[in-house]
Amino acid sequence: MVEIRIHGRGGQGNVLAAYLLATAAFFEEKFSQAFPSFGAERRGAPITAFVRIDSTPILRRSQVTSPRYLILADDGLLRVPETLSGLSPEGAILVNSPHAPEDLRKHLEEEGVSVGPHVRIATIPATRLALEALGRPIPNAPLLSAFLSLTGTLSTESLGRAFAERFSGDLLAKNLALVSSGASLVAANLWKEPIHA
Amino acid sequence: MREALEGSQAIARAVALCRPQVVAAYPITPQTHIVEALARLIADDLLEAELVSVESEFSAASVVLGAASAGSRSYTASASQGILLMSEVLYNISGLRVPVVLTCANRAVSSPVSIWNDHQDSMAVRDSGWIQLYCADNQEAVDTTIQAFRISERTELPVMVCVDGFTLTHTLEPIDLPEAGQVDAFLPPFRFSRSLSTARPLTQGTLVSPEFFTEMRALQHGAFALAEQEILAADRDFAGLVGRDSGGFLRVEGDREAEVAILAMGSVYGTLKDAHRSGLLGRPVRLLCLRAFRPFPAGAIREAAEGLSDLIILDRSLSPGSGGIVAHEIRSALYGSGKGPRIVNFAVGLGGRNVPGEIFREMLEALEKDPPAFSFFDLDSGKLPLPSDSVMPPS
Amino acid sequence: MGIDKERPASSVRVNAGGFALPGTSRMNHTGSWRLERPLYVTSPSPCHGACPAHEEIPVYLDHLAMDRPRQAWEALVAANPLPAVTGRVCPHPCETACHRGSYDTAVSIHSAERFLGDMALREGWPYPGLDGDQREEAVAVVGAGPSGLSCAYHLRRVGYRVTLFEALPEAGGTCRIIPDYRLPAEILSREVERILATGIDFRPGQKLGREISLEELEEGFSAVFLAPGRQKNRIYSVDHALPGDLHHGLDLLWEWRNVGSLPRWDRAVVVGGGNTAVDLARTLLRTGSREVHVVTDEELPGLPSPTGRGAMPAIAREVAMALEEGVRIHTGRRIGRLILREERVIAVELLHALKEIEGQTPVHRAFSGTETILETDAVIPAVGQEVDPAGIERLLGNRTFLSLLPTGQVEGETRIFAGGDACPGGGIVSQAVGSGHHGARRIDALLRQKTLSPESPPSPIPFTSLNLAYFEERPAYVPRERHGEARTGFSEIETTGPADEIRTEADRCFSCGHCLECDNCWTLCPDGAVLRTAGIPGIPVPYVFDYDYCKGCGLCAQECPSGHIRMSPEP
């Protein structure tokens, strides 16, 4: 089972991101689950959403406390103490950030935030891409497609289908363009591992 | 001082002896006489209190919540629908751990509409976190009311004093009212540790995350263990002053060695005791009168049930689809405690139906006929529709 | 967890009723939500951008509005040591640029400047900032006009030894010939004296190319600042004909200043469109001439010019007053011919003409067949002056002005700087002051071996950055002036405003790009993340952002009336 935790801020569409991933998995006839951290968080406050993907039915209903992957909607979230909590020591973090992973790691170390030595980090400038394409800083499409490309968990085509479930017309076209551009920014299958990891 | 008083008047006088600063209520039968009496005491300057005649029971409960939170001894009374309309606030008062005393003039809950007595209203809010003490007679109602304030203020749990509507509230009988000095000696002036105050500006009524909710609830539940001690201490201490007790958790009377017992709550117990004294029961019977329903005195009940072969439990409320509520709780208290008695649960006196003394002998006789675990004992099956009766109203 | 497991005491333990202690939300650093942070950014105001002397106008207007006139003056003289002079004679481009002008009426900045200048003279306030570390290096400044004085002053402020050479017996330069009705001589003298008293070694009567040479200066000083002005009259002739008693306008103004008398002409024609022409025309009217004409091929100043025609360089307000006083200004005319009897002029022939600006260069055109005759007793050219090349031939080459490098030096030089009218782009006193200040900074940079980035003109904060909802239309201060009969003598026309009115006027300033200390940000932050620091010792700013809690909503920036807050991506 792949367990993913998405960190973002209220109002950025992070719960939607989780739903999109789970929907994409459904299109590949996998079993999936996505849910938010049910809370009273306001727009702008740090929030989390969870995704599970597996090839067998998922029974677990508990929160994802030791994820394999983190998807962060902005690099400032790395400073929120809860963000890194429980991340597998061999886990990986995809961050929406204009900075290079090494710079981010260095910067965090200077601030006393320690990311484990074996934890991999990748970054893509999803906000900039989204602003260019959508005019709004909603980083979902490039971020999710980059994640799928890195991990090889699902195809970006399935992600595109998931987008098509929720969007149409011009907005869908722009999001689909972002899906391809996001995927092209990272090395495909760099983080690939068997789904029963 | 002995006086011939209607139950409601007696309760109002007892409340007044406790010197509440705020009384808030909304009229509902059969509670009205209590509040009317308090209003007269205030009008005649026999009680210095603010009477807030609110626009609903919801606000009555909310006003006493606010008033007690702000550091004033506060009292309200209601019944039936009023208790249910209050129910959201009742949970809130207890969750906030605010000391308040409420008299429930027990009455059935509609529909169908009934203004008459049973215990459905207080039972409906038995999980709201209130201490519930049921009174068997008006003297107990007076004494329990006074004790209730001390219990509530020492435990920071609200107390509901349950008094059968009409049967007690509208019944005049001689009552021994304690002297003001006795009550003052028993009940110190109101003090609430978390009183709203600019000197210590606490925030109350917060949002508690899953991380802490269980602990909050555990703390509230734990307060009921303290409440057990305080109920016993209040009854003992008050008895020391006035020379009579109100039964602690429960009374065990009649033939204490008998193997058959009948348990009742509220005013029916008097009729039961009378039947026993009058020899109407026809055999030795242990008589149990349960006073404390919350906290539920499981230990005391197990002790009282020692050596019983049969225990008849009278319920004056119903959980439809399940059965009597008191019986459920007692059954679970006795489960696993060695060889427990057979428990037979009878619902009686619902919606104010009269419970005569003769009925208890019939119950005892019914024991011989292998009765079901639960039944409506005073049911007139002839009044039930026949299978052939149309469910449609005549056009 | 589990019923029988004892757990170590948690740092957070529940309480009865779930109460919380006051103000404990502070443990929640909501600053982590922020994607953009507000910054207090002081941006150049349009008035500052337009001020040739680079005065920080919103700063001193703020002090003045808050009834701190001395601090206001000190902020003012940080840029311009001659405020009583410029407050009178500057055409105040600041007021033209003032954003308030796009809202109701521009702030009367010059009135404030003048008020502060006068108040300082009256109170005898010394210049601030002269008690810093003194430096060994000596700098020579040539020319004690406004540019040289400004340079000397600013050099003294950073501790240099300064020797100021002046060809004339007195300092003040061309400002000396501004008529008293515009600038009383006493005001100029007192401001000049105050500058000279800052420890400047003043050497009057020392002319470059006469008593001193450039080489001597280079030898004896670490750096040289040349501000010789334009002292040589342009050659004037019409068809090579000249009256025998030709007087140049500038010379007449000097004569009036030094001797106190002028030749008596019943009628006079002054040629030219500059301040000299206008000053002279008005002076002639005041000293007995019955009819004074000004002839120029330019337009009246201050009018919208659809065709790119050149306007008179004279100050628009002065031209307007000259007209009020009776000076007859013939715009779009040129003298085609002098009509002489003997060597005396009796009339001039006027032609329709115009001056057009094509690219950077003016083109003069005249149209025959439009001739008219204007009778006169004198023709006085006031057509401008040139740099006197004496002593600086090496620097001039074949040019008529001193050409500067971006770093302030005269082209081809490393230690010789220049400013004022001798360089391009001069003409008004505040420009001269500004060029002196600029030269001082460049000299300081050279001597300290600092690199100053080439100064790009400050880009003023746009009008749209202001939040006008917070401003109210308010009547502007109108300077009091003598009119009609009261304006025939040499008493000052405009008077310095009363303190309360000037203070009120200063308060009309929008403080574009500067902090008004209006409390908007402090009042309107939903997160209480703006803290007021005004009045707290040791904190030089009126507010600080508490980034521990600022969520970056941008409300403060939106509601800042003066555009002083800017949202910037989180670093």
Add this chain to the structure above:
Amino acid sequence: MTPIGSRPPSVDTTALRKVQPRFSGIESGHGACQGCGQALAARLVLEAAGPDVIVANATGCLEIFTTPWPQSAWTVPWIHSLFENAAAVAAGIEVALRAQGRTTRVLAFAGDGGTFDIGFQALSGMLERNHDVLFVCFDNEAYMNTGVQRSGSTPHGAWTNTSPAGRVRQGKRHFKKDLLAIIAAHGIPYAATASVAYPSDLRAKVRRALDVSGPSFLLLHSPCPLGWGHDSALTISVDRLAVETGLFPILEMERGHVVGSMKIRNPRPVHEYALPQFRFRHLLAETPEAREELEHLQALADANIERYGLLSDAPGPRDSGGADTVRRGGSRWG
């Protein structure tokens, strides 16, 4: 980039907070959304009311974002009971204080749901019984805490999740309840409306309300960037337009009679108000239905202006153009 003007490292903000020349009833660190109008409004109310108050707060955003146990943003004694009973709890507090001879003032805080709708009965009872309580309704015109559903206060034509704009509907069909008229009918000593866009007016009204004895009521328009769908920076600007269009009249009433209003200096068309807000965006569509609804909204605004005589005859310091003119050096926000 180098932050210009960021906090100089020597500034001790904790110490600085202690010397702020104002009373802070709500501390920083609360969890309100960026640009929350209600957080600002509540702080302004308490600034004017001062520390000698007790607050009874209804369920809603304000309650949630200020009190995630064990934290509290409040520095005044504060109690939250339920959604619909803030007025009654406040009444109880007030009688208790009266009984004890304490002079602390009692405030009840609720959103529009807790005032116009579910809390209305308790409010009416509190007013009728003449409790010395200032009830402040933070009116953001929908149920925001539960995710933007329509309330009795939602204006006509506004989108909410339960009054969506669609093929045959243009947002809320019904009108904003004229609560002030209902409050007025109680004949209480003082009732007023105010807006966060005019803090001076707002605070003056809080003080005036606390000056009277007996019940007083303040309807405080406070934008919700989330629920109204506007940029978080525009909270004040949008609410200024609410006033300047006439959609939210600023009024003062004594004993049910209008005794004062904020005149509108330059009335703005409602489309200017609609433009920055998602909840009205459908009214700007190029369809006859949208146009009609927008005209309807304009008519409602015009009707308010007419009904209360809101047009300004001459510019004045208390009209919509002059009420928040800056004063150099602060202190205008009296």
